[in-house]
Amino acid sequence: MIEFESVSKRYPDGTLAVDELDLRAPSGEITVFVGPSGCGKTTSLRMVNRMVEPTSGRILIDGQDTGATNPAQLRRGIGYVIQHAGLFPHRTVVDNVATVPYLLGWNRKKARGHAMELLERVGLDAHLASRYPAQLSGGQQQRVGVARALAADPPVMLMDEPFSAVDPVVRESLQEEFLRLQDELDKTIIFVTHDIDEAVKLGDRVAVFRAGGHLAQFAEPKDLLEHPADEFVAGFVGKDRGYRALSFTPAEGIAIEPEPTVRLGVPIRDARAAASDGWVLVVDDEQRPQGWLDARGSNQDAVSADHLNRAGTVATVTGSLRTVLDAALSSPTGRGVVADAQGRLLGTVQAGPVLARVDQVNGRTRGNPAANSTGGGSGAGSAEAEREGAGQ
């Protein structure tokens, strides 16, 4: 566990960056620091590995006062990942990842072998190992940054906007893989972002900071969205927090209607006969949805995979209400496809009943302060982090 005990930081120019921060980041969990630009997230993070020294207060890691620990030794137990990865440009990928093992005195073969395993673990192909960072995409560089931070198997990871510099699609896949990795690794993580969506997706707990280094609220994502502590937090989590909260509301219990289906390869007249409004859902032999067929406009003889409309997402009944709503809204027929955990069709749901549930959920949040503005920040302030490099 990482504990902040009345921690403050005043920079020499008088800026109070962090004001009396009290917070506990539990072991094996992801604690996210989120808030607008300049509210003290990075300063708080860097006080953990003593890249910034607190002006007052204490930070303890598993009961050990970091102020009383030699900084170099302290950092050996703390992985650090920053925006743009901060890789060493003149070292190959594998040598970047092996940096800390080399420093720890591992021989070259063992360090490189370990680095190769880590590259695979973060989803990077072995053939990239001999490249230099500039020869990788932004997303690949971030993966290398994560692999390098994991190299000494530190119990604690500090991550400062690690996925901000990549496009939204890459960012989403990095987030998914990060969650999968954390499932296996159980690190104690503090993760800084200015993006509330990223915060509620990744955080087991989320600390919302406001300007002046004040902690506005520290809560689990669902609580934060449903019960923002005040106007500032309500504004920061955004007007659509009711929609976001649906991510935490199970889809179970929503009425699923039976949906007529046909299998791939059957004569088109069977598809026309089955189609209620012209559209029919096509499934494979194991009842897994393959796509929609507009049977009216089709002049083929048999139902073929080439003519399916695959727009629309498939929701899993064990998933959230948000995925069901997404499925209904994205379906070309207006009927969202719902499958069981094995991917077999259960039926469809129209947006109406889902929206009725959305209203219910929003009704529960209606007593909270109105959301006036969406929060967020520029995410600026990373240049200094880049200069600091790996921080190991």
Ligand SMILES: Nc1ncnc2c1ncn2[C@@H]1O[C@H](COP(=O)(O)OP(=O)(O)OP(=O)(O)O)[C@@H](O)[C@H]1O
């Ligand atoms: N070395 C420094 N000297 C003086 N003031 C600083 C220094 N570093 C940061 N600050 C100030 O401290 C405050 C908090 O900065 P910090 O970088 O911790 O915020 P942040 O929430 O991480 O912001 P961002 O999202 O923009 O990265 C800001 O007002 C910033 O200008």
